[in-house]
Amino acid sequence: MVGTGCGGSDGVAGGKSRFDDIYDRPDPRAYFRRLAPLEYEIPHHAQPVFRQVATERAALDDGRPHTPAVLDVCCSYGINAALLNHDVTLAEMCERYTSSACQAVSRAELARQDKEFYAERRRPDAVPVFGLDVAAPAVHYAIEVGLLDAAFTDDLEQGSPSPRLSRALAEVGLITLTGGGSYITARTFTELLDGVSRPVWVSAFVLRTVSYHPFVRTLAAHGLRTTVDVSRTYPQRLFTDERERQYAIAAVRALGGDPAGREEAGRFHTLHYESRPDWERRDRCLAEGL
Structure with a gap:
């Protein structure tokens, strides 16, 4: 699938194309070669949002010994982690991994270069990032080059978190x-939460x-209240x-949306959902003895 590695075989499922084969590669070059012609861009839009939210969430834990970790679900090769913690853009990553110079090197040499590349661009306000994805080759690469602080391949659609993931969840704040x-269901979120x-934000x-x-x-x-601005995609x-x-047009209409100017114009569009603890509801329940 595009943007994650939590899927099955390549092909079309329910009318939506799947790209699962690019997550079983030993490095992200095939990922970017496949997605570049499709102008894949959602991590670019998420970059400033996730940076702001991570900063706000970390501020809640002032005085605690460890900065709350970010858990990126369906993290693939650590793209969101790269954009969150490094002075790099999605366009620069795309240019890097599709370049002829990059294609010419071995996997081992690429990993060596990537480790140096991201270390040089590490932001001073970087936060711990954990990755969760069933695509083991993708998360292993992200760990090897330093994009993820920890990675897990637990399939929470089928089972509960492993002891190792359970221990890591104690550090997660976002x-x-x-x-x-x-491609995942609410079951994965239930197992995580x-x-x-x-206190965890989503x-x-x-x-x-x-x-x-x-x-x-x-x-x-x-205990989380979710907000979304449906006017902005x-x-x-x-x-x-x-x-x-x-x-996509039919699916959006079935959910009560209007595809005009968006899906009808030729692109998938997303909505941004923000979920945070409903402190007002909690305080009200406490006051009422509920």
Whole structure:
């Protein structure tokens, strides 16, 4: 799938093209070669949002010994982590990994160069980032080059967090998502939120072809209130073909949206959902003895 590695085989599912084969590669070169012609851009739009939210969430933990970690769900090769913690843009990453010079080197040499590349661009306000994705080659590369502080391949659609992930959840203060809402369900969020110990925020970019309501209900059950500005959308990528375009138009309409000027114009679009603790509801319940 585009933007995550949490999927099955390549092809078309429900009318939406899938790109799962690019997450089983030993490095991100195939990922960028495949997505560059489709003008994949959602991590670019998420970059300033996630930086701002991570800063605000960290401010809540002033005085605590460790900065709250960000858990990027369906993290693939650590793209969101790269953009969050380094002075680099998605366009620069795309140019880097599709360049002839990059294509010419071995995987080992690319990893060596990447480790140096990102270390030189590490921001002073970098925060710990954990990655969760069933695509083991992708997360292993992100760990090797220093983009992720920890990575997990637990399939929470099928089971509960491993002991290692459970221990890591104690440090998580923010969960991020760009695209994975198409392929995971609220069950993954339930498994994560059942295991956290700090107040957790969730910042998610979700395709308009997908209903986020089951996630919102799960988040509410864990004390989080979700907001979304439906008037503002963020483009994700071009459609692969007319079949995918027609699928997206129909899916958006089925959910009560208007595809005019967005999906009808040839691109997937996302909405940004922000979920934070509902302190007012909690205080009201405490005051009423509930």
